[in-house]
Structure formats: C-alpha cells, structure tokens
Amino acid sequence: MVPENVITELVQRTPSKIVLIVMDGLGGLPHNGRSELAAADCPCLDKLAAASELGQTDPISRGITPGSGPSHLALFGYDPLKYEIGRGVLEALGVGLDMTARDVAARGNFATLKDGRITDRRAGRIPTEKNKELCALLSKEIPRIGEVEIVLEPGKEHRFTVLFRGDGLDGRLSDADPQIAPAEPVPAKADVAEAKATADIVNKYIAEATRVLSDRRPANAILLRGFAKYPDIPSMTDLFKLQPAAIAVYPMYRGLAKLVGMKVLDAGETIEDEFNTLAREWEKHDFFYLHVKKTDSYGEDGNFDQKVKVIEEFDRSLPTLLALEPDVICVTCDHSTPAVLKAHSWHACPFLLWSKYCRPSGVRQFVEHECAAGSLGRFPAVEAMTLMLGNALKLAKYGA
C-alpha cells in the first residue's frame, strides 16, 4: 500500500468525475446453488461488467469481518487499521447526531439502581416513549457540566446516545458500566493522564443524572460505554484533492462521509431518488459516493429474495448514472452480508471498475466467481482509491 502522503503528492485536480457505488453487504453465498448476485436479473449491470475490469477486495484482511466504519474508511482510501472510529462515535453518527471535532460520544443505557447496586442494566427495557421523556428531563435539568455542553439523543427502549461537547476533551476512558448485574456502579476511568479531566466531567454528569432520576422507577440511573472522541481524519480534499459528495439515505453513512470531509447531499428515500440526486448535483462535484443500504439490511435479515430484488432495483436505476457519462464508475460493497449467514462476513467483496481506459473483462455477468477470476486480482479495499484516481487520470507519474 502506497503511503497517503505519496498519493497526495501525485494527485492532480482535473475535471474528470468518479462515482463510487457502495452496495452495502452485496457479496453473498450460494443458496440453492446461486449467490444473491448470481440470482439477480441485472442486464444493465452485466453489460457494464463486460466492459469493466473486475476483482475482489478484502476490506481489512483475509478472514476478518469488518464493521461498517472501517470498511467504509478503506473504500474512501483510508487505512482502516490506522484510523479508528470509536463505538460511541459510530453510534452517534448512526442516530444522525451532528458531531463536531470537540465532541466525545458514548452509548448510554437507562438502568435500575437499588440499595447502591445496579440490579437491571436495561431498566426493564422501558418503552421508547418513556426514554424520550427521561432524555428531555435530563437535557433540561443538566444542559452542561461546567463549560461542557451535554447533548442527548434517545434511542429505542433503554438506549440513548450522549455527546460531551467542550474544549480539550479526551475519549480514552473505560466504560462507566459494570457490564453485568447486579453489581456496583463503576465510574469512567481515564486510560491516559490526558483524559483525567474528561473522566471527572463524565462522572459528575452520571452523579447529577442519578440525582435527577432518583425518584423514578425503574429507570433511576444511567450507564455509559464506548467513549470515543470524534476522530481527527484528514479530509478527502486534503488527501486526494477531490470535491466529494455523499448520497446516502441512512444517517451512519452520511456521518461517515462527513467524517472524511464529503458534502452530504439530500439523498431522498429510494435508490431512484439517490440517482436523481446524483444527476441534479452532477456539475458540482468530481467524486460521488452513492450508498445503497438495503442489500445489507435484507442480508442481515436472511431475506435472500428481497436482497436479490434490491440488486435488481439498483439495476433499473443504473441508466440514470450511465447517461451522465462519468469518467470512472466503481461498483462494489463495503463488506459481504450473505443472506445465509444473516450477518456481515469476511468474504471478499465483488469489485467492478469501469473507465474509458480499463481492460474490459468481457464477462457475461457481474457475480462473485467472475470477480474472483478478474484481472484486478484480490486486493485490500484501501487500494480502490488509487485505482479510481488512476483511471480518472488524476494521478501523475510516480518517479521520473
């Protein structure tokens, strides 16, 4: 893998346009002898594949199942082992919280405290409506601890997300959660000296919240875990001299895109909406990340047939993209989510790259086994970015 700074030195701004389509969880496994891609009827995608170079990517490394954070960072050209997105941050992005570089995020539970011990880590799974009420109460009663602003976002049942927003905060804290019950509450502890002040603020907030909730039952305490600072990641503009934009319906992917400096566009609701957004904003950017979520959702549900249908729905919208005449088109996934596994998996991701200057594969179908035999070979997903930039004629020669 070429170090980022070397790539940055080679990148040239040009008018050429790249479209990276991430069909979340696209890679599959056979069910009745055919994978989801093999079963899908996709005349447009297959025709594109015939004119494209194919390959397979490993998001992290062979055998490793990636979460959405690292797998997306890799496709955006960032070494996923170097840049870390903490649990709390991913959670906050997922619920659509608009994070700033000053924020430390954490995942929260409402819990039950009795005689000084946590007796139920989920407060009997209180109704979501009750959760909203309690978050509103806490927000009103404890808007800040000293100079640090507290932002709460209720989730489902007992879950919520919290942001601590202030100068000099540090996310390197242990969980303020005993993980089992019954157990004594545990305070957040600083993993490094620099996080000591943040630990004090967090523990003060927990104490205040316990006071505010003291006459409530069963939710009279809070547990916080997965503390993480908003990561300091160089933007795609800094690294790759791109003016990137993101078209994604789900908050987490919009948040991930923002994290690397993409402009987040109004994507609409459907795949067709997303392609229409692409067409509408076409002149304003030179790199578009278009995210299709439901291939993953149905994969996670184990719903093979619906995953196939989403791929076919995508295929019907593809002509909108082709009509724009991009210089580079990449169709791949962040990770595989085979319906038969009902989960993200370690399997290699199918990868298609089309440009005027690619070596056409001539295959009849965009499918895992053709990608496995493809001329791009099997490579780390982080190298997709140089492939796209190269094919867009945006990279100068390395060395004389």
Added chain:
Amino acid sequence: MVPENVITELVQRTPSKIVLIVMDGLGGLPHNGRSELAAADCPCLDKLAAASELGQTDPISRGITPGSGPSHLALFGYDPLKYEIGRGVLEALGVGLDMTARDVAARGNFATLKDGRITDRRAGRIPTEKNKELCALLSKEIPRIGEVEIVLEPGKEHRFTVLFRGDGLDGRLSDADPQIAPAEPVPAKADVAEAKATADIVNKYIAEATRVLSDRRPANAILLRGFAKYPDIPSMTDLFKLQPAAIAVYPMYRGLAKLVGMKVLDAGETIEDEFNTLAREWEKHDFFYLHVKKTDSYGEDGNFDQKVKVIEEFDRSLPTLLALEPDVICVTCDHSTPAVLKAHSWHACPFLLWSKYCRPSGVRQFVEHECAAGSLGRFPAVEAMTLMLGNALKLAKYGA
C-alpha cells in the same frame, strides 16, 4: 497483515473445530507434463476441492525458499520475519530433545585437532557408533559447567546436538567453528554484552571436552555452531484462544508445535495412524495440526513416483477426517518441494479451505494451476490463520 494483538482482541472461544493439514513439501513442478499433485489419483481430495475455496500462499515472500521453521510458524499464524527459531533450536527439536525455556542449543561436530589446528572439521566422518560412545563419555565426564547442565544428543557420523541448560543464558554467540580446515580453533564470542557469561561457559565446556578427548583419534575436539536460545513465543492459546493439538510423526514438527503451545499427541507411524489419532482425540481440542512428512522426504530424494504415492495414501485416509465433520478443513503445505528440484523451493503453496460458509470453487482437481486461479488469490501464509478462524466463526467483527 493484521497485527497479532488486534486478532487476539477479535478471537472468541467457540466449540467449532479446525483441522490444518500440512502435507510437507506438497507443491511440485511438472515432470512429463504433470506435477506430483496432477499425477496423483485422489478422488476424495478432488471432491473436497470442488466444495472448497482455493488459493496459493507464499510462506515468506515471492521467490524466497523457506526452511521448515519459519514456514510452519507462518501457517500457525506467526509472522515468520518477526519470530526467529535459531539453527541450534531447530536441530534440537529435530532430534527430539525436550527443550526448556532456559536452554541454549547448538549444533556440534566431532573434529580432529593437530598441533593446535583443526585439520578435519568432521573427524574423518567417524561411525555413528563411535559418536554415541564419545557423547556418553563427555556426558559422564562433564555433566555440568558450574551451575549449567550440559545435555548431549548424538546424531549421525560426526554430528551431535548440545543443550546448555541454566538460568540467564543468552544464545547471541558467534560460532565456535572456523568453518574451514586447516585453521586455528575459534572461541564463541558474545554478539551482545548480555551473552558474555554464556560465551565463557561455552568456551570452558569446549576446553574441558578437548581435555577429555585428548587421547582419542581422530575425534579429539569439538566444534559448536548455530547457538540459539529457545525462543519466547506467545502460545496459540494466548494469541488465538485455541486449545491446539499436533499430530506429527517426526520430532522436528512435534517440537515446532510444542514451541507454540500445542499439545503433542501420540501420532503413530503412518498417515492412517495419524488420522486414527485425530479421531481418538477429536473431542479434546478445537484446533488440530496434522503433519504428513513423506511428501517432502520423497521430494528431496527426487522420487516423483513415491511422492505421488504418498499423496494417494493421504487421499485414502481422508474419509476418516471427513467423518468427524470438522467446521474448517485446510489442506496445504509449508513449502513446495518439487521432485525435479530435489529441494525445498520458493514456489507458491497450493491451499484449500473448506467450511460450511466458503464459496465453492467447483474445480475438478486439487492441483497447482487450479489453486493459482482460486478465489482466495495469492497471499502470505501467515494469513491462513485468520481465514481459518473467520470460517470457524471464531472472530468478532472488526470495528462497529
């Protein structure tokens, strides 16, 4: 390559079982147009290959011919460039010496000393029987130097292995062997300050041995080389949370397995014995390393036909393994030993991985060129471990 500590964090103990079969030196080269694997009639292995993912590994790196130590370490999931097994240690493991963490091992020669010069580094290749007699004499006369115990193991002709066993020993010593003859004897010298005391003990032992042997002819001196301390390698249980066991007939491979914390089982003599051992011990472990030696032995002899026969013998025993219904089966080699080369070689190793969740290759034969076209691509052997762990559903997701 993912750092070990990251893998350790992802590993979960589960009841799933992995079998890693190392057919030593399996990879070959064409002789009359067909490699050893291509020439072998292996219906069972071929059927397994059709249902498996295939690929090729490089034990160290393209073009590098590996020794058995590093190539096995790689397959066990250890970076072979990071963990070193010194010559003396490998020799000691090879002759079945039961080493401890306190030991420094070295390879020895009986030699001829005349007028203060080494005139024959092999003492005229004395008969093995004479070697045994001299080792017994030295063991009786010089059982220890100070607090350091001396363990001798005669080899063939003039060769022997020696262990220095004591606290605080250090193997970073230069050879006490002029390498050519005639030449002055040379003492062991410490490469680092910490090895100074060990050098003194070694040189004192050489002086004592020369005194004891002084009236013998032609073997009246000893040369020692390849000093190495038993390496401090984290166990597979520490790194991968496995309860591993080794089934290997030859001492070196049993020793290598012990080095990484495997339980060494009683393997018997034949391939069939080894598979029977596997069946007998099946319930007690979750990772089995089964080593087949003779593919390499016949490769080194240049005996193409016998190497083919060993592969076929393996194929006949394979049903015993399949009947156990492992979760993951991996069949590969530590390095290639083409019969036409009569030596270990740098050629990629054929690699087969079967699990319930692999993407079947559908090939008709387990053979080098099908592996070269396989969906796993060509990868460093050290990544085999994460592939096996991933397919056994023993790895948690990386990142959220």
